[in-house]
Amino acid sequence: MDARPARGTRRTVYALAALLWLGGGALFVLQSWFRHAGEFGLERNALEPVARTLHGVLAIAGLFGLGWLTASHVGAALASPAARRGGPLLLAMIVALATSGFALFYLTADAPRAATGLLHEALGALVLLPALWHWRRRGR
Numbered sequence: 248m249d250a251r252p253a254r255g256t257r258r259t260v261y262a263l264a265a266l267l268w269l270g271g272g273a274l275f276v277l278q279s280w281f282r283h284a285g286e287f288g289l290e291r292n293a294l295e296p297v298a299r300t301l302h303g304v305l306a307i308a309g310l311f312g313l314g315w316l317t318a319s320h321v322g323a324a325l326a327s328p329a330a331r332r333g334g335p336l337l338l339a340m341i342v343a344l345a346t347s348g349f350a351l352f353y354l355t356a357d358a359p360r361a362a363t364g365l366l367h368e369a370l371g372a373l374v375l376l377p378a379l380w381h382w383r384r385r386g387r
């Protein structure tokens with residue numbers, strides 16, 4: 248059985264992944280370098296809430312895409328030892344990103360929120376490496 252998803256599925260998942268990653272990068276840039284001094288210390292950029300909302304909406308769409316891909320690709324790919332290279336790492340990182348992203352939505356204490364935010368940012372930056380390796384591995 249061919250584990251490769253249909254062209255339309257691949258393109259949709261790739262577009263969602265690219266938009267989600269770029270949106271996360273834009274949010275990181277806004278949080279890191281575009282805050283300004285205000286009356287009570289550093290204040291966030293006016294675009295930050297918009298970028299965070301868009302990133303969250305894309306994350307929900309991305310989770311639907313992950314479910315779609317899991318149903319059509321992951322099970323079949325795991326049946327082949329040759330196809331297991333890179334996929335489990337990529338899947339684990341995506342699950343960790345989703346978990347930490349939802350945790351950031353609900354955490355209110357400063358220390359756990361800051362630690363989770365750093366983890367989410369690091370995973371978000373690093374997930375590109377196994378994703379590109381996995382997607383290019385079979386000449387996709």
